[in-house]
Amino acid sequence: MPLRDVVPLRMILSVTGIAAMRVSRLLGYGLVGLLVALLNCVPALAEKRVALVIGNGSYKAAGRLTNPENDARDMAATLEKLGFDVALTLDADRSRFETAISDFSDKAMGADVALVFYAGHGMGLGSETHLLPVDADFRNEFEARNRTIGLTSLLSTLDGRAKMVIALIDACRDNPLADRLADNMRSAGRSVSVSRGLARIEIGAPDTLVVYATTPGRTAADGSGRNSPFTTALLAHLPTEGVEVEAVLKRVSARVQELTGNKQEPERLSRLKREFYFKPAVSVPTPAPAATDPDAGMRADFALAERANTPEVWQAFIDRYKTGFLVALARQRLSALTAPVPTATSAPSVTAPSKIEVAGLPPAARPDGGTCDGGVQTVSLGGRAASVLTASEERCLKAKDEFRECADCPAMVVIPAGTFTMGSPETEEGREINEGPQRTARIGKSFAVGKFTVSFAEWDACVAGGGCKGYRPGDRGSGRGKMPVINVSWDDAKAYVDWLSKVTGKSYRLLSEAEWEYAARAGTTTPFWWGSSISTSQANYAGNSTYGSGKKGEFRERTVPVDSFAANPFGLYQVHGNVWQWVEDCYSDDYKGAPTDGSVNTTDDCKYRVLRGGSWDDDPRYLRAAVRGRYNPGNRYFDNGFRVARTLTR
Structure with a gap:
């Protein structure tokens, strides 16, 4: 817990008699001294409010908007008067937009409320709302997703950082880029919906409130005065004293309808569980009689107990109330604080999977053609003791051998050395220019790759073990366990492999872009490892679109377990679809001058890192082995995950 967010307990007790009485009543007067001895600090009572305000009006390809700058400046001034620490950004291009989000994510750590206000162009694409930087220009779906800011991604960067998140989005204005994209996608036979208005997103994190200027799918007015109708109403009603946020928004909605002649009605998407007042009442209201709320x-x-957040205080709460409706939640909080932390020296118990032979290789052959320790050996991992690989075991690994080095570590598969043609031919359906020119790449040494993408269970083990920066990403209602972890940035993925390396003492990392495509293709040259068409019985994607000779299928609209569908010839699952997978490389516009030895490209645009594989939310052409996505390394998105690699000592 950051020191700036805490003050000594004795200061709390001296400042407020109410707090002292509460502590005494909860723990018993005789335990107050014990509490002081156990806790030298608790969170300060002052509310921390932070806000990110962005106004985009000077668009290069979408036409200038008059009011967003006024809206942003006026909103920033109003929020400052309401006690918010405001970061204001005007006319943000993609790079400045992403930097503003990243900086704000850090600023929001430990905040009671983090608020985002955006005025500018936005659009709905499939099930996601996209906010447009001023340099946005796109002609197809892939460009649109990669050159805009996903609202769900923005919100996910605040998961676990602020207690409450509020997003006010004045972004439903007329957008010619959305119109052009919709026309192009109709001409190409694409079925993903594009709307000038915004999409109804799913809110994963609790205590999150998203407010659109108008209902999803409809456009909002920019306004003929200084501000848009939505911002005009917000500026008028947010400072209302003593009115809770939901009631404030009802007043905002009524005012917007009045200003627009009932042509526009704001939309609220809410998972708020607690009350919030932009401007609390000055006077302290008289407490209600106890009978009106027996659980007060x-x-x-x-x-x-939440403020103190120590095992002793949670146990005292549980002992006092025993069967109260909050006791189960208190037990969860206690369990999270007392869970054992794995260390790098521990050897967790694990039953390793049986070895698998690769077709065409003799059982005892090493991938490089040699033998193990001067003789013929075969590593049998099925009955292997629970520990990291020994030096001898590691030297004797063969292609498609599997291992797992701790109970919560990913299952790994050995990939042999080899060469392949990287990129796509110019004749391949759906090809993008950044997939070429094709070139021969050589993977000089065998290496290990995660059999599956990293799951929520594996990520949550990292958090429980003190790693992954304590970040617990939302699952968008798909569930955790064997589901692929989502809402993770490249930086998050790096934090995970760093933790994994520390726990095992081995070199875990992300794949290079060349290693990823080599492992995904597994000796094949077609768009997908199984051939030139695709069906929803082979991968998870937007099945209402087709590729090659494939037919329309199911659009599941969510992730599926990491072990779904068949493995490729190397033994890897879901190299196509379900979630995009971060790799190590910096992004380049094409392969000219890129490494051909399988190493990582670190010389191009490192403002962006590369993603591979496509996701559940994409048309099937984006699942092709050659497709390359890019994203800011600090940004999180609801369909981004990753797969790990491990360097082998041979």
């Missing part, structure tokens, strides 16, 4: 004392003690 328990609620207050729970709030106190």
Whole structure:
């Protein structure tokens, strides 16, 4: 917990008698001294409010908007008066937009409320809302996803950082780029919906509120005065004293309808569980009689326990209330604080999978054609003791051998050395210019790759073990466990492999872009490892679109377990679809001058890192082995995950 967010307990007790009485009532007067001895600090009572305000009007390809700058400046001034620490950004291009989000994510750590206000162009694409930087220009779906800012991605960067997140999005204005994209996609026979208005997104994190200027799928007015109708109403009603946020927004909605002649009605998407007041009442209201809320004392003690957040306080709460409706949640908080932390020296128990022979290689042959320790050996991993690989075991690994080096570590598959043609031919359906020119790439040494993309169970083990920066990404309602982890940035993926390396003492990392395509193709040259068409029985994608001779299928609209569908010839699952997979490389516009030895490209545009594989939310052409995506390394998105690699000592 950052020191700037805490003050000594004795200061809290001296400042407020109410807090002291609550502590005493919860723990018993005799335990107050014990609490002081156990805790030298608790969170400060002052509310921390932070806000990111962005106004984009000077668009290069979408036409200038008059009011966003006024909207942003006026909103920033209003929020500052309401106690927010405001970061204001005007006319943000893609790079400045992403930097603003990354900086704000850091600023929001430990905040009671983090608010985002955006005024400018936006659009709905499939099930996601996209906010447009001023340099946005795109002609197809792939460019649109990679040159805009996904609202879900923006919100995910705040997961676990602020207690409450509020997003006010004044972004439904007329957008010619959305019109052009829709026309191009209709001409290409694409079925993904494109709307000038915004999409109804799923809110994964609790205590999150998203407010659109108008209902999803419809456009909002920029306004003929200084501000848009939506911002005009917000500026008028946010400072209302003593009115809770939901009631404020009802007033905002009524005012917008009045200003637009009922042509526009704001939309609220809410998972708020607690109340929030932009401007609390000055006077302290008289407490309601206890009979009106028999659980008031328990609620207050729970709030106190949340502030202290130590095992002793949670146990005291559980002992006092025993069967209260908040006790189950208190037990979860206690369990999270007392969970054992794995160390690099531990040897967790694990039953390793049986070895698998690769077709065409003799059982004892090493991938480089040699033998193990001067003789013929075969590593049998099926009955292997629970520990990291020994030096001898590691030297004797063969292509398609599997291993797992701790109970919570990913299952790994050995990939042999070899050469392949990287990129796509100019005749391949759906080809993008950044997939060429084709070239021969050589993978000089065998290496290990995650059999599956990293799952939520594996990520959550990292968090429980003190790694992954403590970040717990939302699952968008798909569930955790064997589902692929999502809402993770490149930086998050790097934090995971760093933790994995520390726990095992081995060299875990992300794949290079060449290694990823080599492993995905597994000796094949077609768009997908199984051939030139695709069906939803082979991968998870937007099945209402087709590729090659394939037919329309199911659009599941969510992720599926990491072990779904068949493995490729190297033994890897879901190299096509389900989630995009981060790799190590910096992004380049093409392969001219790129490494041909399988190493990582670190000389091009490192403002962006590369993603591979496509996702559940994409048309099937984006699942091809050659497709290359790019994204800011600090940004999180609801369909981005990753797969790990491990360097082998031979």
